[in-house]
Amino acid sequence: MAELRITIGGRDFDVACQEGEEQYLKAAAAMLDNEAQALSVQLGRIPEARMLLMAGLMLADKAAGAEDNVRVLSARVEELERQLAVARSNPVKIEVPVVPPAVTETLAEIAARAEALADRVEEAVSA
Template sequence: MPQVEIKIGGRNFDVACQEGEEQFLMTAAAMLDVEASSLSTQIGRMPESRMLLMAGLLLADRTAGLEDKVREAEGRAAHLQAQLEAAQSGGGVERVEVPVMPSEVIDTMAEIAARAEALAEEVEGRSA
């Protein structure tokens, strides 16, 4: 079992951990050290146990706040996922049918357009 030396609040500690967890321990110790150092700056020298207790409580408070935010984000994500699934399944989507124009109407409109162009050319020819 590896031994890791960590520093918290200016004090060194030797801590054992599982093989491969050394980096996690160092990261956690660094987080605790930030809180302990902040406490030492604000309050001054205090007993080791009190410093560790206060730093742990500060981290626990921060963690609880983050867990609340995660729960809120998960709730919003679930709501958005439900909306997405409803939209994909066609729920709540109004179907709009576009009418198809009969070919006779299209032919008539093309004929009217050709006549309008011919008239426009005739008018342009007279004014020139």
């Protein structure tokens, strides 16, 4: 077991945790300390047990709010996944218009005539 000294609300505590869990414990202690510091600013010095209780309740409230958000977002993800599955099972057909061969031939004929006219104009201008 690893032993750590953490500070919460300006008070030091010696705690133990499993090997490799030190970073998680430090992060949790920092969160609790942030709440305890906010309480100290608002209420001044309060008894240790009350400070820890109130800080824990504030964190629990935040965790409950986060859990509610997770539930809402999970439901939204499920809905979007369902819509995606429906969309994949019913693909939309997109038709790309194709230029009919007759139009292509007509445009080629018009271009040839325009080039012939341009040649005639050049010959007339040169002469």
